[in-house]
Structure formats: C-alpha cells, structure tokens
Amino acid sequence: MSLTFIFIFCLLVVAMFAPFISLYAVSLIKKKEYQRHIKIQKRLFWVCVIGVVIFEVQLRMAGGSGSLVAQSKYVDTSFFRYILTAHIIGAVLTYLIWAFTIFWSDNKFRKKRTLPGFSSKTHRKLAYISIIGLFYTAITALIVWILTFYL
Numbered sequence: 001m002s003l004t005f006i007f008i009f010c011l012l013v014v015a016m017f018a019p020f021i022s023l024y025a026v027s028l029i030k031k032k033e034y035q036r037h038i039k040i041q042k043r044l045f046w047v048c049v050i051g052v053v054i055f056e057v058q059l060r061m062a063g064g065s066g067s068l069v070a071q072s073k074y075v076d077t078s079f080f081r082y083i084l085t086a087h088i089i090g091a092v093l094t095y096l097i098w099a100f101t102i103f104w105s106d107n108k109f110r111k112k113r114t115l116p117g118f119s120s121k122t123h124r125k126l127a128y129i130s131i132i133g134l135f136y137t138a139i140t141a142l143i144v145w146i147l148t149f150y151l
C-alpha cells in the first residue's frame with residue numbers, strides 16, 4: 001500500500017466527515033455557542049484546504065492531472081470522465097464559495113461581534129450552499145475513489 005494511496009484515503013474520509021462536522025457546528029448556534037461555531041468552521045476549512053494542497057502537490061509529483069486515476073480500468077469510459085469532471089468542477093466551486101463564506105463572515109463578525117439582518121440572511125444562504133457543496137464533493141469523490149481503487 002503506497003503512501004499516496006493512504007493519503008488519498010485519509011483525504012476521502014475527511015471529505016466525507018466535513019459536511020457532518022459543519023452541520024454539528026451549525027447546531028451550536030441554537031445554543032448560542034457562537035465562538036465554538038466559528039472555531040470549528042474555521043478549523044474544518046483549513047484542515048480541508050491543507051489536505052487538498054498536499055494532494056495537489058502529490059498529484060504533480062505523480063505526473064500531473066490524470067496520473068493517479070490512470071490505473072483505473074474505467075479511465076477511458078465516458079461515465080468515468082463525466083464523473084471526474086463533475087467532481088473537479090463541483091469541488092472547486094464549493095471551495096471558492098466556502099472560502100468566501102468564511103472570510104466574509106469573519107470580517108463582518110469582527111466588526112460588530114454579531115451578524116445582524118442582511119448579513120445573517122446572506123451568511124445562512126452561503127453557508128447552506130457550502131454545506132450542499134461539501135456533500136456533493138464527498139459523494140462524487142467517493143464514486144471516483146471506488147472506480148479507481150476498488151472496482
């Protein structure tokens with residue numbers, strides 16, 4: 001079992017848990033535990049971002065885009081290409097929206113120590129889009145992983 005394989009598996013596990021951890025942090029709002037909500041959301045984001053950066057470095061070292069999935073016997077099928085493209089586009093969009101949610105909300109909250117009115121509504125909308133994106137990213141990553149390493 002190679003180090004790359006173990007790392008990709010760990011990243012997959014983190015990606016699968018991420019939306020549930022984020023939802024747990026959302027549940028803290030009802031208990032008015034704002035600081036814990038913020039701390040968990042920020043830490044989760046940075047853990048995932050660092051994981052993806054290490055993954056990208058490994059991908060480059062392994063020969064660039066497509067090199068890790070080359071071992072899959074499905075690599076030339078249109079379904080595999082479709083799901084891989086859908087995964088990459090969805091994951092990039094999710095991380096962009098998620099990053100914006102974190103930085104924008106952090107900035108607003110630092111100024112007022114709360115997220116009132118418009119900010120609260122916007123925060124909620126962006127947050128739920130991010131969480132849906134995290135579910136989408138995890139599910140499509142799992143399909144790609146199964147087709148590459150398992151089947």
Ligand code: HEM
Binds near residue numbers: 022101102126127130
């Ligand atoms: C540094 C970043 C963040 C700050 C400062 C922050 C802060 C807050 C605050 C103060 C509230 C209560 C707002 C209100 O009174 O309506 C809130 C609610 C909420 N937050 Fe965050 N948050 C952050 C990141 C996130 C992230 C990344 C997500 C999800 C991806 C998220 C999901 C939510 C949701 C869904 C609610 C509404 C919960 C409800 O109304 O029951 N937050 N956040």
